[in-house]
Amino acid sequence: MKDEVYYGKGMRIVREKYPELYEGINKLNGVIYTGRELDYKTQKLIAIGIVASKCDENATEKQMRSGMAELGITEGEIVDILRVVLLTAGMPAFNKGIRILEDILKK
Amino acid sequence: MKDEVYYGKGMRIVREKYPELYEGINKLNGVIYTGRELDYKTQKLIAIGIVASKCDENATEKQMRSGMAELGITEGEIVDILRVVLLTAGMPAFNKGIRILEDILKK
Amino acid sequence: MKDEVYYGKGMRIVREKYPELYEGINKLNGVIYTGRELDYKTQKLIAIGIVASKCDENATEKQMRSGMAELGITEGEIVDILRVVLLTAGMPAFNKGIRILEDILKK
Amino acid sequence: MKDEVYYGKGMRIVREKYPELYEGINKLNGVIYTGRELDYKTQKLIAIGIVASKCDENATEKQMRSGMAELGITEGEIVDILRVVLLTAGMPAFNKGIRILEDILKK
Amino acid sequence: MKDEVYYGKGMRIVREKYPELYEGINKLNGVIYTGRELDYKTQKLIAIGIVASKCDENATEKQMRSGMAELGITEGEIVDILRVVLLTAGMPAFNKGIRILEDILKK
Amino acid sequence: MKDEVYYGKGMRIVREKYPELYEGINKLNGVIYTGRELDYKTQKLIAIGIVASKCDENATEKQMRSGMAELGITEGEIVDILRVVLLTAGMPAFNKGIRILEDILKK
Numbered sequence: 010m011k012d013e014v015y016y017g018k019g020m021r022i023v024r025e026k027y028p029e030l031y032e033g034i035n036k037l038n039g040v041i042y043t044g045r046e047l048d049y050k051t052q053k054l055i056a057i058g059i060v061a062s063k064c065d066e067n068a069t070e071k072q073m074r075s076g077m078a079e080l081g082i083t084e085g086e087i088v089d090i091l092r093v094v095l096l097t098a099g100m101p102a103f104n105k106g107i108r109i110l111e112d113i114l115k116k
Numbered sequence: 117m118k119d120e121v122y123y124g125k126g127m128r129i130v131r132e133k134y135p136e137l138y139e140g141i142n143k144l145n146g147v148i149y150t151g152r153e154l155d156y157k158t159q160k161l162i163a164i165g166i167v168a169s170k171c172d173e174n175a176t177e178k179q180m181r182s183g184m185a186e187l188g189i190t191e192g193e194i195v196d197i198l199r200v201v202l203l204t205a206g207m208p209a210f211n212k213g214i215r216i217l218e219d220i221l222k223k
Numbered sequence: 224m225k226d227e228v229y230y231g232k233g234m235r236i237v238r239e240k241y242p243e244l245y246e247g248i249n250k251l252n253g254v255i256y257t258g259r260e261l262d263y264k265t266q267k268l269i270a271i272g273i274v275a276s277k278c279d280e281n282a283t284e285k286q287m288r289s290g291m292a293e294l295g296i297t298e299g300e301i302v303d304i305l306r307v308v309l310l311t312a313g314m315p316a317f318n319k320g321i322r323i324l325e326d327i328l329k330k
Numbered sequence: 331m332k333d334e335v336y337y338g339k340g341m342r343i344v345r346e347k348y349p350e351l352y353e354g355i356n357k358l359n360g361v362i363y364t365g366r367e368l369d370y371k372t373q374k375l376i377a378i379g380i381v382a383s384k385c386d387e388n389a390t391e392k393q394m395r396s397g398m399a400e401l402g403i404t405e406g407e408i409v410d411i412l413r414v415v416l417l418t419a420g421m422p423a424f425n426k427g428i429r430i431l432e433d434i435l436k437k
Numbered sequence: 438m439k440d441e442v443y444y445g446k447g448m449r450i451v452r453e454k455y456p457e458l459y460e461g462i463n464k465l466n467g468v469i470y471t472g473r474e475l476d477y478k479t480q481k482l483i484a485i486g487i488v489a490s491k492c493d494e495n496a497t498e499k500q501m502r503s504g505m506a507e508l509g510i511t512e513g514e515i516v517d518i519l520r521v522v523l524l525t526a527g528m529p530a531f532n533k534g535i536r537i538l539e540d541i542l543k544k
Numbered sequence: 545m546k547d548e549v550y551y552g553k554g555m556r557i558v559r560e561k562y563p564e565l566y567e568g569i570n571k572l573n574g575v576i577y578t579g580r581e582l583d584y585k586t587q588k589l590i591a592i593g594i595v596a597s598k599c600d601e602n603a604t605e606k607q608m609r610s611g612m613a614e615l616g617i618t619e620g621e622i623v624d625i626l627r628v629v630l631l632t633a634g635m636p637a638f639n640k641g642i643r644i645l646e647d648i649l650k651k
């Protein structure tokens with residue numbers, strides 16, 4: 010399941026037409042979310058923080074959604090991530106994260 | 117103690133000469149690391165991930181050091197953070213993080 | 224009024240459900256746009272330059288709009304900001320800023 | 331023709347209302363894609379890699395489209411660029427690039 | 438004089454060995470700091486804000502130094518710029534800017 | 545040989561203490577620089593462009609050095625890369641790249 014986490018819409022084309030690249034990404038993915046000391050959920054919280062601190066709206070939404078659906082990450086936990094985003098990346102990144110969270114909760 | 121975490125060398129000048137700004141930063145800081153659902157250590161792990169995914173060497177070192185000294189964050193936990201950095205921010209950010217970690221461990 | 228400048232759509236949820244975080248942001252905001260030597264308009268010009276030099280389209284539009292509506296910042300002044308963006312952040316950031324400005328002027 | 335490459339929708343306003351700025355950009359542009367040792371196509375491949383490694387969706391799409399239309403850059407070549415983006419900038423930038431490429435190919 | 442502002446150590450090699458590139462940069466530079474509505478000092482304040490919001494230590498120091506030496510920009514004005522950096526780019530960028538400012542003042 | 549390209553000083557610790565992570569990076573690396581349509585040198589030129597457009601001084605120096613030593617990339621070719629960096633990422637990134645190049649050439 011973890012293997013699917015980072016795979017967006019475009020990954021089908023990669024799997025079908027560039028299978029060796031797809032395989033390499035799979036191999037990499039297999040050594041990311043298998044931390045020795047941090048569990049998968051904690052690593053996912055970190056991933057959400059990193060993409061939210063950048064300005065990639067799609068990636069932030071995808072990470073939040075998969076974290077909430079797969080791992081039961083709550084609204085409050087995401088707000089706690091965004092507190093750290095506010096301090097380390099500033100108000101625009103925080104605002105964007107809150108807006109994405111709100112959109113997810115509405116649907 | 118948490119109040120001191122983000123305060124670098126330059127903050128003395130801020131406290132002495134721009135006390136109202138210092139106070140505002142303190143107030144902000146007070147609502148960051150007091151998450152309702154995530155504990156301080158988890159928020160710190162997220163902060164390390166965010167600064168490591170950017171290219172601010174000083175901030176990454178400072179965050180790693182304070183996390184290890186104050187909260188007992190281990191080498192293995194930081195490597196688990198850097199796994200996520202590798203996936204979400206690429207090899208140069210991962211390399212830099214590993215190098216900073218190694219320098220900290222040597223001293 | 225300044226307190227409202229950075230508050231996007233999502234801030235209502237923050238104010239209602241996370242009032243202590245909202246308060247901390249307010250406190251921070253209160254020590255930002257109260258520069259001792261630069262007036263509010265000059266600080267706003269700087270804020271527009273910073274968000275335009277990054278790739279946050281929403282924040283750039285919001286900053287430009289509020290600067291034009293609240294402080295009478297003109298098209299020509301924003302173009303002068305974008306000249307600096309061109310030099311310090313490159314052509315894609317400049318292009319995006321010009322396009323956002325044009326969209327604002329059309330409406 | 332090269333002069334037109336970086337000119338987005340907003341450049342008409344620049345040309346008409348800020349002709350001296352337009353002229354300066356033209357002058358700059360004229361010394362970029364006239365490398366002494368790398369040909370135009372190779373420089374364009376580099377430009378695609380740089381904008382794809384950032385999070386500017388519009389610029390990435392524009393660069394890919396103009397590279398494919400003007401210089402005959404192929405789908406496979408862009409995937410080879412995106413391999414480098416994956417290594418140097420991480421999975422979210424790669425995902426976004428693949429998605430943009432797919433959208434271009436569909437149309 | 439403005440022409441020299443952005444020229445670092447490496448520009449001598451550009452001027453001597455790549456004169457057409459040097460000329461293009463000069464032409465560009467000539468249309469940046471000649472804003473129609475904002476004066477040179479205001480544009481310089483914006484440039485300092487933009488480079489300080491990124492993590493380029495050298496560029497930030499160079500911009501601060503040239504702004505203070507050429508245009509009489511004061512410590513207090515730079516702190517007012519950094520207030521905006523804090524809000525729009527977060528604490529690590531603010532910390533770095535304060536530290537650079539302090540180092541300049543010491544010398 | 546390509547496998548070693550991205551491996552900085554810190555990779556020894558990864559190989560010895562986190563062999564499964566090292567293996568995953570190797571697997572990923574194996575599908576990056578084996579483009580189907582672009583040769584290794586062209587992909588390396590793109591990698592240099594991407595890291596130079598960011599602010600990671602170490603990665604830029606490492607990429608330039610390995611590209612010059614392994615693949616015979618010339619000073620002139622790197623300047624042609626930096627022309628594209630200037631257009632797409634601005635003057636500070638260009639300046640930094642030129643300075644790093646100059647330092648490499650001196651030694």
